[in-house]
Amino acid sequence: xxxxxxxxTAADYLDSAREMTAADRPFLxxxxxxxxxxxxxxxxxxxxxxxxxxxxxxxxx
Numbered sequence: 001x002x003x004x005x006x007x008x009t010a011a012d013y014l015d016s017a018r019e020m021t022a023a024d025r026p027f028l029x030x031x032x033x034x035x036x037x038x039x040x041x042x043x044x045x046x047x048x049x050x051x052x053x054x055x056x057x058x059x060x061x
Contacts, residue, residue: 010039010049017053026056 013036020029033053037046 010036013039014049021053026053029053030055 013032017029017032017036020026020032030053033049037049040046040049
């Protein structure tokens with residue numbers, strides 16, 4: 001792992017998001033996944049990442 005956050009890739013953030021999901025930390029997983037989506041150049045892939053890690057604080061009606 002690198003010590004410079006600028007060197008992290010979308011895959012690094014996605015791996016961390018999965019780890020936070022496994023640790024039952026959904027909000028942190030969501031934030032990490034959002035960063036991964038922002039670092040992804042393909043809009044469809046970014047949308048898939050966002051759909052996989054929805055905002056746990058969003059109200060469902």
